[in-house]
Amino acid sequence: MNKILIRNAMILAVDAAHGTQPFAGDILVDNGLIAAIGPNLIPPDGARIIDGRDRLVMPGLINAHTHSSETFFRGRYEGMPLEIWLLYAYPLLMNDPIGKRLLYLRSLLLAMESLRNGVTTLCDDFFDPPAHDLDRLGTVFRAYEDAGIRANVSSAAMNIHTLDALPFAREVTPAELQNLLDFGPPMTTDAYVDFCKSAFDSLHGRAGRVNFMIAPSAPQRCTPDLMMACMELAVAKRVPFHTHVLETRTQAITGHELHGKSLIAYMKDLGLLRRNTTIAHSVWVSDEDMSLMGDAGVSVAHNAISNQKLGAGIAPVRRLLDLGVTLGLGTDGVSSNDTARIFDVMRVAGLIHAVSGPDYEKWVTADEVLRMATIGGAKTAMLEHVTGSLEVGKSADLVILNLRSYPFMPFNDAAKHLVYSENGSSIEKVMVAGRIVMEEGRLTTVDEAAVFAELAELVPAWLQEHAELERRNSVFVPVMAEIHRRASLAELPLYRYQGDFPSKSV
Template identity: 60%
Template sequence: MRLLFRNATILSMNKTHGATPFTGDLLVEGDRISAIGTDLPLPPDTRLIDASGRLIMPGLVNAHLHSSETFFKGRYQGTPLEIWMLYSYPILMNDPISERLLYLRSLLTAMESLKAGVTTLVDDFFDPPGFEAGRLKRVYDAYDHAGIRANVSHCVIDKHVFDTMPYLREIMPADLQAEVEGPSITTADYMAYCRDIFSSQHGRAGRLGFMVSASAPQRCSVELMQACVELAQDKYVPYHTHVLETKTQAVTGPEFYGKSLIRYMHDLGLLTPNTTIAHSIWVSDDDMALMGAAGCSVAHNAVSNLKLGSGIAPVRRLLDAGVHVGLGTDGLSSNDTARIFDVMRFAALLHDIAAPDTDGWMTAAEVLRSATIEGARTAMLDEVTGSLEIGKRADLIMLDISGYDYMPMNRLDHHLVYCENGSNIRMVVVNGEITVEDGRLLTANEAEIFAELRELLPAYMSEHAELEKLNARFEPYMREMYRRATIQDIGMNRYQGDLPLWRGANH
């Protein structure tokens, strides 16, 4: 397929132009951008698109997402991470979700993402309790069908849940502890599984990849994490993990290892240019220096961090330390949408209250970089996507900039970050193929998929509701663990506000 966008406003996000727009033409041939200039000739068999009054920019990158949560959108509120996980990732589980619903859930995630202008997503997939290549293939089938670019993992945990958080073993009654089995996967098993997926799915359709994901340093053995990092480096893919999302986790490091979780990772050789850390809220100055020196990346999930009450990440200091920062939605249960435009606006506004020194506030241009080329860097795809450059894959979105959100036009990067919500998207192109045009998804029949979901989901959601009741028995003890951790003075604060850390006469 050839596409020639004529007379567009172009936001390339490359090293030359950055977030400064210019007017020109852009030619797509096959899966790549072949020319950017003015008055480009129209090759034979090329679709000419009049882009006057339109903006062409790189497709957005969602640097951290869990498709496993998509069916729980809008379900939970008022729960911190450790309590929320009790229901969204239950300790006591049913049988795995059916393969058909697994496929539809992944497809729905991709469909919503594409219509929101996300051309690349990083899916830190979780499918307890087993690791079956055939089931992960269904996720790849869905992303292939939708036409999106994706890095997919299968997140691994090999420690017992009660050994991943402080105080739980002493707080949790013995009879409840006895009900919960620990993970059965070994390092050798997970390595064999990863190599199987690398050989069968990695590189599929020219836009689907596999990455290695050990859930978090407190949830995984040293042997497993080191093997994961070694494999990620060998395959030149990310080592994707979660670190210091909550104050509980900030307490966990010193309680378990006598040091912060970042220092623990550093001492184990787990901080590398391949390492992408989701969240990174409760990091110290020492932590950030280690991360920057190692060339690590962070997936900043501004909306999810707020909804779960996790805190405000020190993004300016992470950037100043040399850490690459992309933007993620996190799962669609802890965020509730796949819209990176929402995350952009929150990220731009949230950090203005971090300090009164305006020189430290995130600029709109920096936010755009995090949503595009830096997001691609967190996925180790910055040589492939994230900017509009000749030879790169044609992953782009076209927006109408003639309406309310851009009237009057003052400064384009400000309009994109503070005004845009995705409603002005007119076209989405991934790998040279048009996936969305004029609000319509071209790669899947939305009406048919929604109809099937309406038929299949009630039974599944009813089963999950029963599972929530079963797991609710653990909540009082999880809340006590959470309370004990959060009332500790650890020498830093990532909350914002004037409420005491804990309210109530007994505390």
């Protein structure tokens, strides 16, 4: 692999020595790794020299939680809480799985948009009903391998009937609608573990950067034996146990309805709070929940935008940080966010937590948000030894931005510019594992025009089929609306904290 020397740049390493304070210097990339960082480095023979004057070099951004299965639903939905939105984005009544070519293009499009906007690593919990298929999983791996992005990939696992994973569902769902939801025998734990082991054997580590992770959908959607087997395998393979917990108030009610305790306490009882545990959302958590999470070294993927679009609430990020929980940033799926840009999530995360309380000294800072988007996100993916900061020996996953641009003019503080001003427009180059994958406004790994042309040709017919699926599933809207209504009125035995203080006892 070619050697690259970035000379005379402003370097934002986000490492232990410098944090988010930039310094001047050079970066030498050799064989995909950062070989040296410092002043006046001597270029090896044959090295490509990149002029870093008026340029900021920073770690590639980490998307700690997304769903490639939503990529074709950009700009399609609004004004729905999660439980209703799921009927359309993840229908109960399903058609045949999306065709393999569209499955590939759907994943490729997400990777392309991510790389263009400085995301060098994504964690994709894609949905591919009705069964887990190694060949289809391999199609997603191939898309990420071809795009040149780093990724953790899994297809969400669940084996509890939808109506048994929601409070009030059986009592408010008419019998004729319940009869429509015959999904056949649930997936067994042994079958899913066998699938995961096959994925590790045949796909994990493809191209040195596309990995398999374990993704049980949520504790209310999976049997205890499935969840515990998933954790055992995740620990053995040193990969994330990636799951959704307490995204909505309905899910907060679910834990107490089904188990007599919060879903976090339930996970603690099952031994599911570990260093490997990465929780998407963590909005409706109590102080007790957060203490358990911090003590266990759990990570949270904070989806600041999607939580607002779906009306889920605001995660208590300051309290999570103070209690020792690692935070990363996720876009969630493109349907509940409408972009794959982590820069957008950074800006929202930097702004929205100021409403959490009057103690402005505890508001989330730009430095903290930048760490979430880089090294924090790497930790949620269990890749902090590989990426997330610019350090000798780590993979050369980095972004080069032009400081002679509107978001940085005039220049004051790097972290604040990146969080509050930058939107990706200043990006000149993106590198993953030492390979330049985006340069001068063009992806180097993919023919974007050809991909767009193929999408324009194939996706409209698929979306027409999906529109019919939406119509069929709309019969469940009154049911989900009633569940949502009842959950909003039900009492919770614990304080629900918004930021740094409880909003009320509910």
